[in-house]
């Protein structure tokens with residue numbers, strides 16, 4: 089008889105695992121706290137505008153292709169490549185850098201600031217590329233049964249990379265480039281991991297290779313939510329039911345197995361196998377009530393930024409603004425030191441702007457634009473009071489207006505803001521940390537919350553909060569790793 093599976097959470101991790109399992113003949117059902125699927129990959133439709141509320145691009149597109157192949161389906165959405173990858177503007181200058189994938193074209197923009205940029209960039213990318221190829225398949229795509237297993241796997245990595253382990257991202261980039269502009273721009277990718285270049289290991293400089301050389305960045309036709317709609321359609325074909333507005337709060341267990349998970353209405357949901365797509369640390373603490381994952385213990389770990397996000401509909405086109413844009417200040421080091429701990433950093437915020445309607449005109453009425461802003465802010469441990477949120481948002485809008493040379497304030501017809509409080513409450517994210525646990529050396533691999541449960545042999549975890557880590561391609565890899573674990577367990581029962 090088909091084994092039954094309950095998946096808690098309809099984020100990308102839960103949906104991808106559901107499809108893998110359903111295709112293998114498991115009887116799958118998904119339970120989701122919110123009123124729609126997608127988790128952090130979500131959508132807001134308001135005042136005639138459509139906004140992607142979380143991710144606005146992805147890398148490693150081949151992971152999605154491999155997922156479709158594993159599930160024996162056509163990829164259920166269309167994506168296109170970004171080039172330039174993004175733009176960067178510093179407050180100190182009107183100049184905007186365009187991060188082209190063509191290194192010669194990119195280098196032209198650094199002619200005055202960084203002599204020999206092209207040579208330096210090629211050397212930097214060669215090193216990042218070697219790091220990528222020597223680590224990703226070996227380390228990222230494996231399940232670990234113990235710390236020893238993990239350490240033995242790490243030992244397979246070419247020892248030539250050992251010194252890199254002891255540097256941070258900033259130090260590694262600074263070995264190749266000298267100008268402030270070049271080092272700051274090439275270090276920005278550390279912020280994509282939700283931390284700063286000063287507290288992110290230089291191992292992650294491999295991301296520069298994924299950006300410029302290996303694959304690049306991609307957008308989805310019609311907006312990122314098409315990824316979710318496409319997978320949900322595939323799940324319908326497999327008769328996978330998703331029950332919304334249902335939050336798992338409790339459980340019952342016997343003989344080292346979870347018998348049922350229990351929702352807010354005390355309804356019991358029973359299955360042979362339980363997969364948790366909710367945050368793997370938070371769920372262990374809040375639902376399984378494990379002391380080592382209590383809120384106080386989690387507070388002592390290192391977490392990624394709390395995002396302040398805003399979604400603006402404006403009745404004008406902004407042709408001078410590219411699709412993905414970073415607006416930085418002039419105090420990079422001081423800002424980076426403060427951004428995750430001190431609300432002072434909000435006096436001169438750094439932020440990211442995505443013009444979704446630039447490439448997806450259907451996402452805004454004619455002649456209008458839908459804009460998505462992300463500003464990294466301290467999580468709720470360090471700033472719990474957001475009564476000043478409108479002032480912070482207004483200061484970003486004012487700064488943006490100056491930077492682009494057009495006052496957008498009178499043009500705003502739709503405005504929505506999510507603070508870390510909203511991110512916490514919507515998706516049960518610890519203290520509103522948008523990307524979850526940071527990727528410090530002691531919080532990745534076998535040190536990250538495991539994708540199998542320590543006590544209950546029929547419980548598994550999937551998503552950004554377990555291995556390998558955050559971001560859409562990593563979540564797709566995570567679904568494959570969880571699927572493997574479930575298949576191994578299933579073969580034994």
Ligand SMILES: Cc1cc2nc3c(=O)[nH]c(=O)nc-3n(C[C@H](O)[C@H](O)[C@H](O)COP(=O)(O)OP(=O)(O)OC[C@H]3O[C@@H](n4cnc5c(N)ncnc54)[C@H](O)[C@@H]3O)c2cc1C
Pocket residue numbers: 096097098099100101102119120121122125126127128129141142143144145146147334335336337365366367395397462514515516522523550551552553557558559560561563
């Ligand atoms: C502002 C922002 C921008 C980002 N930008 C990018 C980007 O550009 N590119 C990129 O690759 N990544 C980006 N990310 C990261 C990416 O969104 C995440 O890594 C990914 O979506 C996580 O997917 P997941 O399935 O692991 O978790 P989630 O999406 O969080 O899904 C977990 C689901 O579980 C549900 N849930 C939680 N608790 C319970 C419970 N007790 N009972 C029932 N359901 C529950 C939640 O409601 C949620 O739907 C961004 C994230 C944020 C916040």
